[in-house]
Amino acid sequence: MRLLIVEDDRKLAEFLARGLRAERFAVDIADDGLEGQRHLDANPYDLLILDLMLPQLSGGELLRRVRRNHSTLPVLVLTARDATEDKVRQFEAGADDYLTKPFDFAELVVRVKALLRRAPVERTDVLRVADLELNRLTQQVRRGSQRIDLTAKEYAVLEYLMSSAGRVFSRTMILEHVWDQSFEGVTNIVDVYVRYLRRKIDDPFPVALIHTVRGVGYCIREADPIHDPGRE
Amino acid sequence: MNYRSLAFRLAVWYALLLSATFALVGIGMFYGLEQYLRSNLGDSLRRRSVQVERILAQAPAGISDSAIAEAIDTRVAPEFNSRFVRVTRAPATLVYRAGEPADRSFVAATVPAYSGAWPSKALVRPTADATGQLMISITPLVAPSGRYLVELGIALGPIEAVQHRLLSLLGLLLPVLVVCAAGGGYLLVQWALRPVERMSQTARQISVQDLDARLPVVATGDALQRLSISLNHMLTRLRDSVQISRRFLADASHELRTPLTVIKGELQELVAHEVGRSDVRERIGSVLEEVARLEHLVSGLLVLSRLDAGDAQREWIDVNLGELAASTVEQMRLVAEDRGVQLQSTALSPVTVRGDRGRLKQVIVNLLDNAIKFTPRGGVVGLRTEPQGEYVLLEVSDSGIGIPADAVPHVFDRFYRVDAARSREDGGAGLGLSIVRSICSAHGAEIEVQSAPGSGSHFRVKFPHAGGVTIALPPRVQ
Numbered sequence: 001m002r003l004l005i006v007e008d009d010r011k012l013a014e015f016l017a018r019g020l021r022a023e024r025f026a027v028d029i030a031d032d033g034l035e036g037q038r039h040l041d042a043n044p045y046d047l048l049i050l051d052l053m054l055p056q057l058s059g060g061e062l063l064r065r066v067r068r069n070h071s072t073l074p075v076l077v078l079t080a081r082d083a084t085e086d087k088v089r090q091f092e093a094g095a096d097d098y099l100t101k102p103f104d105f106a107e108l109v110v111r112v113k114a115l116l117r118r119a120p121v122e123r124t125d126v127l128r129v130a131d132l133e134l135n136r137l138t139q140q141v142r143r144g145s146q147r148i149d150l151t152a153k154e155y156a157v158l159e160y161l162m163s164s165a166g167r168v169f170s171r172t173m174i175l176e177h178v179w180d181q182s183f184e185g186v187t188n189i190v191d192v193y194v195r196y197l198r199r200k201i202d203d204p205f206p207v208a209l210i211h212t213v214r215g216v217g218y219c220i221r222e223a224d225p226i227h228d229p230g231r232e
Numbered sequence: 233m234n235y236r237s238l239a240f241r242l243a244v245w246y247a248l249l250l251s252a253t254f255a256l257v258g259i260g261m262f263y264g265l266e267q268y269l270r271s272n273l274g275d276s277l278r279r280r281s282v283q284v285e286r287i288l289a290q291a292p293a294g295i296s297d298s299a300i301a302e303a304i305d306t307r308v309a310p311e312f313n314s315r316f317v318r319v320t321r322a323p324a325t326l327v328y329r330a331g332e333p334a335d336r337s338f339v340a341a342t343v344p345a346y347s348g349a350w351p352s353k354a355l356v357r358p359t360a361d362a363t364g365q366l367m368i369s370i371t372p373l374v375a376p377s378g379r380y381l382v383e384l385g386i387a388l389g390p391i392e393a394v395q396h397r398l399l400s401l402l403g404l405l406l407p408v409l410v411v412c413a414a415g416g417g418y419l420l421v422q423w424a425l426r427p428v429e430r431m432s433q434t435a436r437q438i439s440v441q442d443l444d445a446r447l448p449v450v451a452t453g454d455a456l457q458r459l460s461i462s463l464n465h466m467l468t469r470l471r472d473s474v475q476i477s478r479r480f481l482a483d484a485s486h487e488l489r490t491p492l493t494v495i496k497g498e499l500q501e502l503v504a505h506e507v508g509r510s511d512v513r514e515r516i517g518s519v520l521e522e523v524a525r526l527e528h529l530v531s532g533l534l535v536l537s538r539l540d541a542g543d544a545q546r547e548w549i550d551v552n553l554g555e556l557a558a559s560t561v562e563q564m565r566l567v568a569e570d571r572g573v574q575l576q577s578t579a580l581s582p583v584t585v586r587g588d589r590g591r592l593k594q595v596i597v598n599l600l601d602n603a604i605k606f607t608p609r610g611g612v613v614g615l616r617t618e619p620q621g622e623y624v625l626l627e628v629s630d631s632g633i634g635i636p637a638d639a640v641p642h643v644f645d646r647f648y649r650v651d652a653a654r655s656r657e658d659g660g661a662g663l664g665l666s667i668v669r670s671i672c673s674a675h676g677a678e679i680e681v682q683s684a685p686g687s688g689s690h691f692r693v694k695f696p697h698a699g700g701v702t703i704a705l706p707p708r709v710q
Contacts, residue, residue, distance in 0.1 A: 009490045015497050080489040101489035102527055105497045106504075153563075168504040171524075179563065182593045184528070186601045186664060189563070192570045214513070215520025216500050 001116060002026040002043065006036035006062065007051040007078065016049065019105050020112070033057025040066065045073060047115055049108075050095075052079040060093060067094035074115040078103075104170040127162040130222045132201060132209055134162050143201055153178060154197050157190075161210070161220040170217040194218055239421040247414035254409065258402045265398060269391045270367070274356050277369040280315055281354075281384040283308050285373050288319070293376040301328040316340055316366060316385035321378045322350065337387035338366055346370060346383060364389050427456055431463065443471035482537035485530045492530065496523050532663035536646070539670035550698045551589045553624060554579035554617045560596045561615055564604070572609030575600075578616045583624045585695040587675045595671050598664040599628040599691050606689070607632035623694040635683040643681055644669040 003025050007013040010031065017027040028043070030036035034056040040048070048066065052059035059077070066073060077095040091098070097111050127134045131144045139155060141148045150158065156178045161169060171190045175183055183189050194210060202208040211219050234240060287303045300319065304310070310317040310330035314337055317330040332340050342362035354371040368385040427450040438445045446467060449460045499520050503513050561577040568575040585592070596615070603613040611631040618625050635643060639650045647662040672679045676696050683689035 009494070011494045012490055012497075015494050019497070019501065080486045102493035102496055102530075105500060153566075168500075170500075180590070180593075182560075182590065182597045183563075184531070186597055187564065187567050187604075189567050192567050195570070196566065213503055214517025215524070216503050216517070219504075 001046045002028070003047045003049060003112070004028050004030060004036065004039050004043075004045045005049045006030045006033065006039075006054065006059070007049070008032055008054050009051070016105070016108065019109070023109055023112075025112075031055075033059065033062045036062055037065065040070065040073075045070075047112060048073055048075045049112070050075055050077050052077060063093045063095060076108075076111055076115060104173055106167060106170065107173050110164075127159070127165075129162055129165045129209055129220050130207065132162070132220075134159060141201070143205060146204075148200050150197070150200060153193055154200070157193050158197055158201070158220075161218060166219065166221045168213045168216050168219040174217065190218075239418050239425065242421045243414045243418035246417035247410050250413045251406070251410050254402075254406045258406065261402075262395060262398060266391065266395060269394065270388075273367055273386055273388075273391065274369070277315075277356065277367065277384050277386060278354075280308060280310075280313075280317075281369050281371050281382055284317060284319065284382050284384065285371060288373055288375045288377070288380050288382070291375060291377050295377050297325075297327045304328055304330075314386070316343055316368070316383070318343070318346075318383040320346065320381040320383070322381070327380070333387075337363075337389050338385075339363055343368075343385065346381060350379075350381070358388070359385070363387075365392075427452070427460075431460055435463070438467065440474060443467060443474055478537055478540045481533060482541070485533035485537060488526075488530045492523065492527055496520065496527070499523065529663070532667060535667055536663065536670055539667070539674055542674070547588050547590075548586065549589065550584050550586055551592055553583045553585050553592065553626060553695070555582070556589065556593055557596055557615055557617050557626065560593055560600065564597070564600050568600075568604050568613060571604055571607075572611075573604050573607045574612045575604075576612060576614045578614065579618070581619060583617050583619050584698040585624050585675070585677075586698040587695075591671045592675070595668050595693065596626070596628075598668045599693075602664060603628050603630035603632065603689070603691075606630065611688075619697070620694070622697060624697055626693040626695065627690060629688060629690045631688045634685040634687055635681070635689055636685050640681060640683055644679070 001024075003020060005013050005016055005020075005027060007016070007029070008031055013029045013031075017029055020027045028039055028045075030039050033054040036048075036050070036054070037057060039045075050059050050063060054062070059079075063075060063077070066075060074096045075094065076097045076099065078099050078101060080101045096115055099108060099111060125136050127136070133142045134155075135141075136159070141150055141155065141158065157174060160174060160177050172184065174190050175181070178193075179189065194212075198208070198210050202210055209220050209222070211221060213219060284304055287300065287307060291300055291303070304317060304319070308315070308317060311332065312334055314333035314335045315330065316333070316338060317328065319327040319329075321327050330340055339362050343366060344359060344361070351370060351372050354369065356367065356369045359366050359368050365388040366385045367388055368383055371382045371384075373380045373382055427448075431447045431450075434445070434447050446464045447460050449464070450456050499516050502508065503516050503520065506513065558577050558579060561575055565575050600613065600615065607613055607630045613628070613630045613632075616625070616627045616629070635650055639648075642648045643650065644665050646666045648666075649662050669679055672693055672695075678694045679691065681689060681691050
């Protein structure tokens with residue numbers, strides 16, 4: 001799978017490329033719109049990650065050209081704007097997905113994999129982490145032989161964490177997945193719910209499964225230490 | 233009456249100046265008239281005196297005193313003309329004295345005799361009888377029948393009467409004129425100031441949101457016109473600098489986002505992949521917490537700059553505010569309970585406002601979050617929505633620590649903290665309530681706060697009814 005990142009901020013581009021290469025993608029970087037255009041003309045890509053604010057040729061213009069010449073290429077747009085108007089305009093111009101800076105790298109990986117139809121990795125009905133079991137059909141949660149009653153939001157948080165066990169989810173990712181942006185930066189709603197979740201699925205048992213990664217967020221995994229959490 | 237107003241002070245000065253002018257004119261008139269009347273009287277005395285002198289001059293030597301008296305009575309008729317006449321022959325023989333005058337303006341018998349040396353030429357001098365002042369003309373004369381002294385007088389009473397009339401007229405007229413002039417001056421000044429009043433009314437209505445509005449220019453070609461033009465130029469400069477500062481805010485929050493992505497990404501990689509020693513990871517985690525705060529700050533600033541730019545509404549629909557409030561309360565209930573605060577919501581009847589659902593929810597979340605933060609364990613936070621007259625009321629009350637009176641006017645200011653130490657530990661950036669206010673004003677709503685330390689705070693937002701009061705904001709998204 002070969003990706004092209006068109007981003008004028010060199011450091012951000014390199015950081016994204018390094019992370020994506022670790023996820024076993026081949027990644028090229030273009031600094032401006034024209035160079036991006038040259039790369040697209042020269043190589044076949046599976047996905048384009050495009051910043052909107054670019055020198056030479058704007059991201060929006062490049063996006064329109066991409067849609068003319070490479071009609072099926074999935075495009076993930078990065079931007080510092082986050083108004084829905086911009087979003088609507090980008091989707092009309094042919095963006096497949098949209099991420100607002102500053103984003104979590106984990107979120108980017110989730111979006112990239114979704115666009116490449118490689119994710120979600122497990123779309124199974126039953127998710128398991130150690131002796132914790134979540135059934136998506138009956139919405140029932142068990143740990144060992146014990147059934148655990150969760151509220152709707154607790155269930156949603158747990159399901160999200162278990163959908164990619166071992167990965168660290170940021171508070172923003174959990175917030176946007178389970179609630180909406182209104183709560184961002186205002187309340188510690190995620191922490192409160194995770195604490196209640198822990199009371200139900202960790203505290204009564206000898207081994208804790210939900211782990212706090214300071215400064216990042218939460219992750220669910222079998223035991224400490226984990227092996228290479230970012231790379232499945 | 234405003235005693236410090238320009239109109240009042242001008243009217244008072246006007247009245248003072250006018251009174252002084254009138255007083256000067258009055259004094260001038262009074263004495264001028266006196267002078268004029270006296271000199272007229274003197275002339276008439278002289279003419280009569282000449283008549284008497286002629287009789288004496290034509291009288292032959294040795295004529296009897298009674299013949300002279302008869303001639304004067306016949307030809308001059310002093311009683312009838314109310315004149316005093318006395319003729320004395322040298323050295324001191326009274327030849328003739330007129331009887332009492334017809335109009336009784338003086339008493340002839342009491343006019344004192346001429347005393348002093350025999351005058352060498354004619355003179356006029358005042359004297360006084362029993363009733364008042366007289367003016368006497370005294371003329372020495374040499375006739376064939378001897379040397380005579382002719383005295384001819386008239387009472388000054390009529391002159392004094394005229395002067396009194398003038399005085400009383402002036403005394404009556406002057407205050408009336410001054411009052412009229414002062415009142416007229418007051419009205420005139422007010423009339424002249426009316427364009428200024430109009431300008432100030434318009435200026436009062438100009439807020440930061442509509443700096444494109446301009447004052448009416450009064451086409452008077454004078455200082456007033458220059459004032460309105462200067463003020464309009466000032467408004468233009470104000471608008472420009474506000475735009476520059478908004479532009480700066482938007483650009484700054486915008487430009488910070490890419491470096492923040494890199495910082496956050498790189499550090500998260502280190503922590504999430506458990507690279508390095510655990511104490512180092514702890515420190516990186518602490519840095520990441522600060523990065524998260526910075527991130528919230530930057531996105532808060534971006535939200536504010538968008539609201540400043542009039543970019544508040546992503547959508548413009550009827551929103552059931554009661555239902556939105558109730559569902560938000562449910563979502564925040566656990567957060568409140570976690571802090572030992574009871575959350576109550578009251579919706580008396582369904583209320584609908586027009587606006588952007590996401591932004592309106594932001595208002596409710598921020599107000600509730602603020603109330604929960606400052607309410608101690610065991611307290612109550614209440615949210616109420618109800619129609620109230622032409623408004624829809626949204627009220628968030630708490631039983632918390634309250635806001636000191638000097639801080640109340642500032643709670644909606646950007647980066648304002650009532651108590652710096654208190655809210656920083658909650659990670660607040662001091663932007664939550666200013667975002668609330670910006671969203672409210674974008675929805676044509678008013679927000680107010682009532683609070684006192686120890687008795688909790690009440691935040692009230694008054695939205696216009698959906699469909700009822702139409703506000704002058706066009707929908708932003710088609």
